[in-house]
Amino acid sequence: MANRLRTRLHVPQPPARPGDRTDFSYLKLQPAGTQPRPDVKVSAQATLPLATGLVRVLDDDHRAVGAWDPHVEPEVLQAGLRHMLMTRIFDERMQRTQRQGRISFYMRSHGEEAVSVAQAMALRPGDMLFPSYRNQGLYMVRGRPLVDLMCQLLSNTRDMCKGRQLPVMYHWRQGKIFSISGNLATQFPQAVGWAMAAAIKGEDHVASTWIGEGSSAEGDFHAGMVFAEVYQAPVLLNIVNNQWAISTFQGFAGGERSTFAARGPGYGVAGVRVDGNDFLAVYAVTQWAAERARKGGGPTLIEHVTYRASAHSTSDDPSRYRPKDEYEHWPLGDPVERLKRHLIALGEWSDERHQKLAGELEEEVAVAWREATKYGTLNEGPRLDPDLMFEDVLKDMPEHLVRQREQLRAERG
Amino acid sequence: MARMNMIQALNSAMDVMLERDPGVVVLGEDVGYFGGVFRTTDGLQRKYGEHRVLDTPISELGIVAASIGMAVNGLRPVAEIQFADYIYPGYDQIVSELARLRYRSAGEFYAPVTIRTPCGGGIRGGQTHSQSPEAIFAHVCGVKVVMPSNPYDAKGLLIAAIEDDDPVIFLEPKRLYNGPFDGDPGKPAVPWSAHPRGEVPEGHYTVPISKAQIVRAGRDVTIIAYGTMVHVAEAAALSLGLDAEVIDVRTISPLDSETLCESVRRTGRCLIVHEATRFGGFGAEISATVQEQCFWHLQAPIGRVGGWDTPYPHAFEWEYFPGQKRVAMALEAIMSAG
Ligand SMILES: Cc1ncc(C[n+]2csc(CCOP(=O)(O)OP(=O)(O)O)c2C)c(N)n1
Numbered sequence: 001m002a003n004r005l006r007t008r009l010h011v012p013q014p015p016a017r018p019g020d021r022t023d024f025s026y027l028k029l030q031p032a033g034t035q036p037r038p039d040v041k042v043s044a045q046a047t048l049p050l051a052t053g054l055v056r057v058l059d060d061d062h063r064a065v066g067a068w069d070p071h072v073e074p075e076v077l078q079a080g081l082r083h084m085l086m087t088r089i090f091d092e093r094m095q096r097t098q099r100q101g102r103i104s105f106y107m108r109s110h111g112e113e114a115v116s117v118a119q120a121m122a123l124r125p126g127d128m129l130f131p132s133y134r135n136q137g138l139y140m141v142r143g144r145p146l147v148d149l150m151c152q153l154l155s156n157t158r159d160m161c162k163g164r165q166l167p168v169m170y171h172w173r174q175g176k177i178f179s180i181s182g183n184l185a186t187q188f189p190q191a192v193g194w195a196m197a198a199a200i201k202g203e204d205h206v207a208s209t210w211i212g213e214g215s216s217a218e219g220d221f222h223a224g225m226v227f228a229e230v231y232q233a234p235v236l237l238n239i240v241n242n243q244w245a246i247s248t249f250q251g252f253a254g255g256e257r258s259t260f261a262a263r264g265p266g267y268g269v270a271g272v273r274v275d276g277n278d279f280l281a282v283y284a285v286t287q288w289a290a291e292r293a294r295k296g297g298g299p300t301l302i303e304h305v306t307y308r309a310s311a312h313s314t315s316d317d318p319s320r321y322r323p324k325d326e327y328e329h330w331p332l333g334d335p336v337e338r339l340k341r342h343l344i345a346l347g348e349w350s351d352e353r354h355q356k357l358a359g360e361l362e363e364e365v366a367v368a369w370r371e372a373t374k375y376g377t378l379n380e381g382p383r384l385d386p387d388l389m390f391e392d393v394l395k396d397m398p399e400h401l402v403r404q405r406e407q408l409r410a411e412r413g
Numbered sequence: 414m415a416r417m418n419m420i421q422a423l424n425s426a427m428d429v430m431l432e433r434d435p436g437v438v439v440l441g442e443d444v445g446y447f448g449g450v451f452r453t454t455d456g457l458q459r460k461y462g463e464h465r466v467l468d469t470p471i472s473e474l475g476i477v478a479a480s481i482g483m484a485v486n487g488l489r490p491v492a493e494i495q496f497a498d499y500i501y502p503g504y505d506q507i508v509s510e511l512a513r514l515r516y517r518s519a520g521e522f523y524a525p526v527t528i529r530t531p532c533g534g535g536i537r538g539g540q541t542h543s544q545s546p547e548a549i550f551a552h553v554c555g556v557k558v559v560m561p562s563n564p565y566d567a568k569g570l571l572i573a574a575i576e577d578d579d580p581v582i583f584l585e586p587k588r589l590y591n592g593p594f595d596g597d598p599g600k601p602a603v604p605w606s607a608h609p610r611g612e613v614p615e616g617h618y619t620v621p622i623s624k625a626q627i628v629r630a631g632r633d634v635t636i637i638a639y640g641t642m643v644h645v646a647e648a649a650a651l652s653l654g655l656d657a658e659v660i661d662v663r664t665i666s667p668l669d670s671e672t673l674c675e676s677v678r679r680t681g682r683c684l685i686v687h688e689a690t691r692f693g694g695f696g697a698e699i700s701a702t703v704q705e706q707c708f709w710h711l712q713a714p715i716g717r718v719g720g721w722d723t724p725y726p727h728a729f730e731w732e733y734f735p736g737q738k739r740v741a742m743a744l745e746a747i748m749s750a751g
């Protein structure tokens with residue numbers, strides 16, 4: 001019987017669902033040190049091999065190998081380890097406070113700390129960052145006091161957002177970190193605009209932005225890519241491919257037949273796919289892309305291959321849609337552990353020092369928490385003045401809001 | 414008859430329609446395997462397969478646009494937008510395309526798409542999980558806009574929406590998913606099983622679109638509300654000992670002005686209550702309609718209560734929410750006038 005060809009609707013299937021064993025062979029890995037590092041002014045089209053391959057620096061023996069080794073000083077690596085560990089400890093502690101009902105909601109960046117920390121460290125303080133909700137490592141690198149972050153999470157009297165935003169939706173103008181939106185992907189083309197302004201003003205600052213692989217399906221992604229290419233904007237466009245978008249795996253965002261980084265050359269934008277759990281690789285790729293941008297070479301799309309090791313948020317239960325032990329089989333490991341092992345291999349770190357550091361950071365977080373809660377929590381202690389609700393809608397309060405503020409005062413007696 | 418909460422009632426509506434009509438498809442972010450972040454589509458993919466209940470990429474633009482294309486090709490898509498606050502990337506496709514297709518093609522093309530989306534606050538969701546955008550859809554000619562306030566209506570209206578040949582924006586007050594809510598967050602939650610409108614037929618039935626419902630008959634004042642505010646308004650009127658007539662609008666557009674105005678002509682007083690911001694809110698349209706049709710019967714200025722004209726703030730959720738106190742103060746002003 002002749003095979004009749006006909007249309008069919010393809011439905012992407014994740015490698016595993018609860019009860020299955022995940023086979024990560026779909027990932028297309030390659031050994032550390034095997035990717036060439038082209039000149040930063042290489043054409044966007046010529047980056048296709050970088051966009052489909054995988055830049056890795058740390059090998060299985062925890063050594064830094066190959067052309068992408070950034071050769072950074074051990075002190076820098078130790079600082080990176082500290083920031084990543086701090087991010088993780090902070091996340092764990094804040095998750096617990098949510099469970100205790102002290103904050104309303106939380107989102108961890110567990111397993112993907114390098115994506116934020118290594119990139120922020122490889123950029124300059126004058127560079128502007130446009131994060132998603134899973135980039136708290138940026139705040140650790142740029143040095144925002146923990147108390148300030150906690151007060152935002154608590155919506156308390158010292159909340160930088162004055163009680164207006166959900167937890168984790170931080171902002172920091174002075175530290176050059178843009179206000180986080182709850183609406184996905186919006187920051188991506190905004191970063192391009194910021195970078196265009198830097199170029200218009202003749203400054204050598206670059207912008208950097210992060211978007212989840214799931215969110216890259218939004219139209220904002222396309223607009224960002226097109227503007228970045230057209231104006232050759234000095235911008236780093238990061239797709240954090242942590243394999244999952246709530247319950248939906250990366251195949252539903254277009255990751256089944258192509259890498260996310262490979263979209264770059266399609267738009268005329270350089271593309272690089274990097275091991276997002278390899279601190280050195282992320283650092284090196286960031287340096288490359290930032291130098292390219294600063295030298296007028298335009299934008300780079302960077303796909304960070306990583307894994308969302310914890311739940312999407314405190315409202316999510318991933319055991320409903322993926323195997324509980326999936327992370328244990330994740331082939332790219334844990335970014336904290338890998339950098340730690342590398343430093344130990346270099347003779348610049350030890351398990352004892354690591355333990356001690358972890359203890360210090362936990363204490364730092366605990367001390368900050370004690371201070372932050374003095375300024376109020378969701379349910380106890382001092383509260384923000386509800387009058388604040390009516391401010392900042394517009395620069396000057398319109399007359400109808402003045403009236404509504406009065407009305408609320410009367411309502412509250 | 415079965416006891417259902419609103420999520421189960423909505424799920425049952427889609428189940429019934431997937432069963433009855435092979436053209437019905439359900440699509441949206443996380444709706445398939447997972448069954449939706451609010452579990453509204455739970456079990457449907459297992460029952461009807463991956464070609465009838467589809468997980469989609471995260472693109473509201475894509476969800477609406479693909480639904481239009483499917484509808485034009487003979488299907489009846491029921492699209493979920495995960496939160497009403499995230500509908501805006503699809504707004505152009507709704508306003509410029511979905512709503513105008515029938516008109517611009519002189520009826521040759523039309524798209525029977527239902528867009529379901531959870532709306533409203535009261536769940537500590539902050540400004541991006543709390544919005545009530547009904548007015549910005551009511552202002553668009555060519556889409557119907559529906560917002561139920563209980564499980565019975567939710568199922569009947571959703572079936573009616575799916576069967577309707579016109580596009581329907583179906584707004585689900587998420588604070589009501591698990592039980593009626595009278596505006597007092599301090600009180601223990603009440604389940605739908607204890608409420609008469611939590612009794613829902615298992616099979617097919619419809620609640621007509623464009624029909625408001627008098628949920629409580631009264632003589633002193635007409636309170637016009639929809640969604641969560643139906644329950645809040647009723648409780649506020651009770652707390653004042655008023656014999657208020659409470660009307661659940663149910664369909665925002667096209668509006669059943671006859672039921673509203675007939676009531677106001679009887680009571681002579683009118684308060685409109687919604688959770689959305691007041692300025693340019695749908696209450697203004699209702700107020701204008703009532704004024705035009707009932708002017709000579711009014712004994713007091715028409716009152717309007719809504720959320721303040723600010724984004725929904727995380728820390729001040731209950732100061733923002735138009736609770737019983739705000740409604741009661743407005744009722745007192747109306748009752749003491751004239
Ligand atoms: C415009 C918009 N649509 C939908 C949502 C709901 N939502 C929040 S996070 C999320 C998944 C995002 O996944 P991904 O982009 O991969 O980022 P990750 O959470 O993995 O970091 C969804 C659908 C939203 N916040 N905004």
Ligand SMILES: [Mg+2]
Nearest residue numbers: 212213244245
């Ligand atoms: Mg993701």
